[in-house]
Amino acid sequence: MRDRRYLQGKTRIVVKIGSSSLTHANTGKISLSKLERFVRQVADLKNSGKEVIVVTSGAVAVGLSALNLEKKPMELEGKQAVAAVGQASLMMLYQKLFREYNHVAGQLLITKDIVENAKRKQNVVNTFKSLLAYGAIPVVNENDTVATEEIEFGDNDTLSAIVATLVEADLLILLSDIDGLYDKNPNLHEDARIISHVDAIDERVEHMASGSNSSVGTGGMITKILAAKIANESGIDMVISHADTDHVLSRIVHGEDLGTLFKAPVLQ
Numbered sequence: 731m732r733d734r735r736y737l738q739g740k741t742r743i744v745v746k747i748g749s750s751s752l753t754h755a756n757t758g759k760i761s762l763s764k765l766e767r768f769v770r771q772v773a774d775l776k777n778s779g780k781e782v783i784v785v786t787s788g789a790v791a792v793g794l795s796a797l798n799l800e801k802k803p804m805e806l807e808g809k810q811a812v813a814a815v816g817q818a819s820l821m822m823l824y825q826k827l828f829r830e831y832n833h834v835a836g837q838l839l840i841t842k843d844i845v846e847n848a849k850r851k852q853n854v855v856n857t858f859k860s861l862l863a864y865g866a867i868p869v870v871n872e873n874d875t876v877a878t879e880e881i882e883f884g885d886n887d888t889l890s891a892i893v894a895t896l897v898e899a900d901l902l903i904l905l906s907d908i909d910g911l912y913d914k915n916p917n918l919h920e921d922a923r924i925i926s927h928v929d930a931i932d933e934r935v936e937h938m939a940s941g942s943n944s945s946v947g948t949g950g951m952i953t954k955i956l957a958a959k960i961a962n963e964s965g966i967d968m969v970i971s972h973a974d975t976d977h978v979l980s981r982i983v984h985g986e987d988l989g990t991l992f993k994a995p996v997l998q
């Protein structure tokens with residue numbers, strides 16, 4: 731087991747939470763207790779002196795409840811409409827819960843391609859910087875009206891890695907419905923074993939991540955590995971852990987051996 735206590739020195743942390751970690755498994759509807767517990771932990775991390783940026787999925791899940799739908803529409807524009815309704819309600823919930831803990835949340839809806847346009851990228855960076863300077867908590871989701879990759883392929887994972895590079899974070903935490911990367915899909919293989927550390931993302935690691943079999947989340951482990959690559963290449967460490975683990979955020983930041991750590995190579 732590697733010593734992770736150096737993680738205590740991390741000061742700017744991006745936390746991504748997936749749809750499957752914010753919803754009821756049987757109905758796919760938003761779980762208020764899961765959301766509340768997550769917000770409480772983020773607020774506490776912020777109280778401990780860290781800067782925290784949240785990347786949250788869940789717009790489609792909340793939209794389903796709001797529109798009284800049993801399941802996601804098949805067609806893309808239907809999903810976009812559900813996300814549009816859901817995003818507003820999701821953000822209302824974040825605003826309300828953060829306010830209860832004396833924090834202020836600001837919404838950023840972005841698309842991954844902003845990195846290709848220097849001006850737009852700078853605008854986004856400036857907004858992040860300014861929100862952090864005000865002591866607010868940026869809450870990010872993909873703009874599902876403008877870009878459709880997320881609701882088609884469910885990839886807020888790579889979005890969170892891009893956000894981590896934009897804000898020059900020193901740690902990215904992905905909270906999921908699984909406690910880390912296993913050597914094979916644990917939902918299909920009983921003998922799958924968790925990997926505690928990944929020092930280099932090679933073909934072997936990529937092979938471990940087969941598709942997701944969760945009905946709510948959509949990206950699976952492949953997009954998490956991709957996120958680790960993006961983060962690590964910018965010198966940012968990444969941890970995948972289970973959102974249901976008690977006090978998961980503070981325990982990761984205290985250096986407990988939870989989930990999988992993708993350690994960035996030391997940049998020369």
Ligand SMILES: Nc1ncnc2c1ncn2[C@@H]1O[C@H](COP(=O)(O)OP(=O)(O)O)[C@@H](O)[C@H]1O
Pocket residue numbers: 747748749750751884905906907908910911912913914915916917938939940941942943944946947948949950951
């Ligand atoms: N090697 C692996 N290790 C862990 N999980 C895996 C692996 N391969 C596939 N998975 C699947 O990826 C899922 C996590 O992805 P996903 O459901 O998209 O979560 P989220 O909503 O948090 O983004 C796990 O529940 C599991 O079914």
Ligand SMILES: N[C@@H](CCC(=O)OP(=O)(O)O)C(=O)O
Pocket residue numbers: 747748749750786787788789790791813871872874880881883884885886887946947948949950
């Ligand atoms: N923008 C979509 C993102 C969906 C998504 O990426 O889900 P996940 O695989 O759980 O991170 C939403 O908020 O529903």
